Amino acid sequence: MTVEKKEIRIAVTDGMLIPSSKDKSFVSAWMISLCIAVGSILFLCITKPKPYYEILKFLPDGILITFEVTIASIIVTIPIGLITGLGRLSKNKTINLIASTYVEIIRGIPLLVQLFFIYFALGEFVQLPDLTAAIIAMSVCYGAYMGEVFRAGIDAIDKGQTEAARSLGFNPRQTMFLVVLPQAWRTILPPVGNEFIALLKDSSLVSILAVSELLRRGREYASVTFEYFEAYLMVALIYLCITLLMSKAVSIMEARLNYYDER
Amino acid sequence: MTNANTPIIQIRNVYKFFGQLTALNDVCLDIQPGEKVVVIGPSGSGKSTMLRSINRLETVDKGSIIVDGKDVNDPANDINAIRQELGMVFQSFNLFPHRTVIGNLTMAPTRLKKVPKDEAEATALSLLKKVGISDKAHVYPSNLSGGQKQRVAIARALAMQPKIMLFDEPTSALDPEMIGEVLDVMVNLAREGMTMVCVTHEMGFAREVADRIVFMDQGQILEVGTPDHFFTNPEHPRLQKFLEQIL
Ligand SMILES: Nc1ncnc2c1ncn2[C@@H]1O[C@H](COP(=O)(O)OP(=O)(O)OP(=O)(O)O)[C@@H](O)[C@H]1O
Ligand SMILES: [Mg+2]
Numbered sequence: 463m464t465v466e467k468k469e470i471r472i473a474v475t476d477g478m479l480i481p482s483s484k485d486k487s488f489v490s491a492w493m494i495s496l497c498i499a500v501g502s503i504l505f506l507c508i509t510k511p512k513p514y515y516e517i518l519k520f521l522p523d524g525i526l527i528t529f530e531v532t533i534a535s536i537i538v539t540i541p542i543g544l545i546t547g548l549g550r551l552s553k554n555k556t557i558n559l560i561a562s563t564y565v566e567i568i569r570g571i572p573l574l575v576q577l578f579f580i581y582f583a584l585g586e587f588v589q590l591p592d593l594t595a596a597i598i599a600m601s602v603c604y605g606a607y608m609g610e611v612f613r614a615g616i617d618a619i620d621k622g623q624t625e626a627a628r629s630l631g632f633n634p635r636q637t638m639f640l641v642v643l644p645q646a647w648r649t650i651l652p653p654v655g656n657e658f659i660a661l662l663k664d665s666s667l668v669s670i671l672a673v674s675e676l677l678r679r680g681r682e683y684a685s686v687t688f689e690y691f692e693a694y695l696m697v698a699l700i701y702l703c704i705t706l707l708m709s710k711a712v713s714i715m716e717a718r719l720n721y722y723d724e725r
Numbered sequence: 726m727t728n729a730n731t732p733i734i735q736i737r738n739v740y741k742f743f744g745q746l747t748a749l750n751d752v753c754l755d756i757q758p759g760e761k762v763v764v765i766g767p768s769g770s771g772k773s774t775m776l777r778s779i780n781r782l783e784t785v786d787k788g789s790i791i792v793d794g795k796d797v798n799d800p801a802n803d804i805n806a807i808r809q810e811l812g813m814v815f816q817s818f819n820l821f822p823h824r825t826v827i828g829n830l831t832m833a834p835t836r837l838k839k840v841p842k843d844e845a846e847a848t849a850l851s852l853l854k855k856v857g858i859s860d861k862a863h864v865y866p867s868n869l870s871g872g873q874k875q876r877v878a879i880a881r882a883l884a885m886q887p888k889i890m891l892f893d894e895p896t897s898a899l900d901p902e903m904i905g906e907v908l909d910v911m912v913n914l915a916r917e918g919m920t921m922v923c924v925t926h927e928m929g930f931a932r933e934v935a936d937r938i939v940f941m942d943q944g945q946i947l948e949v950g951t952p953d954h955f956f957t958n959p960e961h962p963r964l965q966k967f968l969e970q971i972l
Contacts, residue, residue, distance in 0.1 A: 620819075622815060622817050622819040623819060623821065625782055625813075625815070625819065626813075626815065626819035626820075626821070626878075627821075628782065628808065629780050629782060629808055629811070629812075629813035629882075630808065630809070630813075630832075630833040630837070630881070630882070630885060631805045631806065631808040631809035631833060631837050631885065632805070632833065632836070632837065633805050636836065640832065640836070641821055644823045645821075645822065645823050722822055722823050722865040722866075722867060
């Protein structure tokens with residue numbers, strides 16, 4: 463029995479299809495994709511261990527760096543996104559304008575160009591490790607996207623909630639942290655998870671900046687053996703496995719956040 | 726600071742504009758401690774705006790509103806402290822869906838008045854008993870009926886031990902069979918001596934509970950009087966017309 467229920471979903475432009483937590487069927491696009499990805503890796507490594515198993519053994523260092531860039535960027539991005547989102551909702555004209563301009567500028571420039579720009583601009587002033595510079599560049603960019611997610615999520619909460627909290631005597635900050643954000647999480651989490659996945663994929667761009675993440679590791683391998691096709695095939699399959707698992711994790715978390723729904 | 730002769734709410738020459746629209750037009754009203762005032766009037770007449778101005782959910786453009794000796798629009802006064810004296814009940818309940826019923830009741834006292842958790846919970850349980858839903862303390866609001874939600878909302882406001890309760894059409898969103906249970910709670914509250922300002926279309930409630938009824942139309946207070954006066958010889962033609970329509 464399905465009860466019709468209004469669900470607030472924030473439209474997203476990138477990332478992955480988050481599997482619906484209510485979908486219990488075994489055969490799904492997600493399942494098929496995962497089988498293809500894992501199956502192909504196993505098949506290739508078993509039938510042609512050379513070069514595929516060799517490549518697979520070469521890549522873990524890169525996977526680790528990819529995770530490092532992704533997780534560090536997400537951690538920096540969430541507060542930037544929250545501040546930007548609140549700024550975009552602020553009634554204070556100056557704050558609003560600053561936040562909006564930041565979002566506008568970032569959205570108008572390709573990520574790769576931004577990475578180059580921030581990376582080399584930073585290099586003019588401070589000598590930072592490549593990895594740190596890459597993380598900062600990713601965060602500055604994704605902060606703007608995350609800002610939009612937070613803005614939409616916070617904006618979707620009924621104004622009555624704020625009014626109820628304020629009329630009890632809570633100040634604006636308490637209202638935000640005790641009443642609005644705990645509810646906004648539910649609408650924010652799926653798109654945040656989505657941004658997380660998009661960020662993981664885009665972290666492949668920092669391979670340009672001399673950071674040895676997954677893609678660059680693949681290229682390093684190929685540049686020695688000239689097995690470009692084989693190396694990039696493995697890289698692609700591993701990215702696919704990771705993003706599929708992440709989208710499942712997001713969907714499980716999403717289901718858990720629905721604990722106060724009608725049953 | 727207050728005695729029987731000082732109004733606990735003083736609304737003085739208040740104007741509120743929404744763009745071209747004059748939502749409140751020179752509104753004056755004094756409310757005494759313990760008094761129950763029912764506000765009636767057609768849709769769009771400014772009833773909600775007046776009520777919401779009392780706890781500054783709307784800021785007025787002209788005039789002053791003094792609650793318990795403090796001007797709510799004076800930046801020198803802490804509006805959050807003033808609001809703790811004013812319980813507010815909304816038409817749409819506005820319970821916090823991510824907190825259980827008892828969580829809804831204890832959140833403000835524990836955070837704002839630093840009441841210890843167990844003490845706040847004991848108070849909450851006795852309030853829930855008073856509004857007749859102690860068995861629902863640990864469920865989430867989504868599992869309650871409309872009438873139960875509104876009774877929880879009243880209990881939540883009472884948990885802050887306010888001096889005044891403001892009600893904005895508390896029964897308008899309810900199925901007819903649930904209106905009674907909410908009005909009963911409000912009648913009991915009135916009997917206990919709470920100062921109440923209620924916007925409502927429940928004329929039976931107004932007749933039973935109100936010390937004074939206020940009739941508003943087009944942002945103005947056109948008539949103020951006892952229920953007797955209102956129902957036996959209303960003076961203003963627009964009030965007469967309004968009463969004809971709703972009675
Ligand atoms: N935030 C707002 N922005 C613009 N106009 C508003 C706003 N709030 C109220 N108004 C207008 O002000 C007038 C008074 O509104 P108010 O809500 O106080 O009326 P009311 O007497 O409570 O009506 P109802 O019985 O429908 O609740 C209406 O014309 C309404 O459209
Ligand atoms: Mg109204």
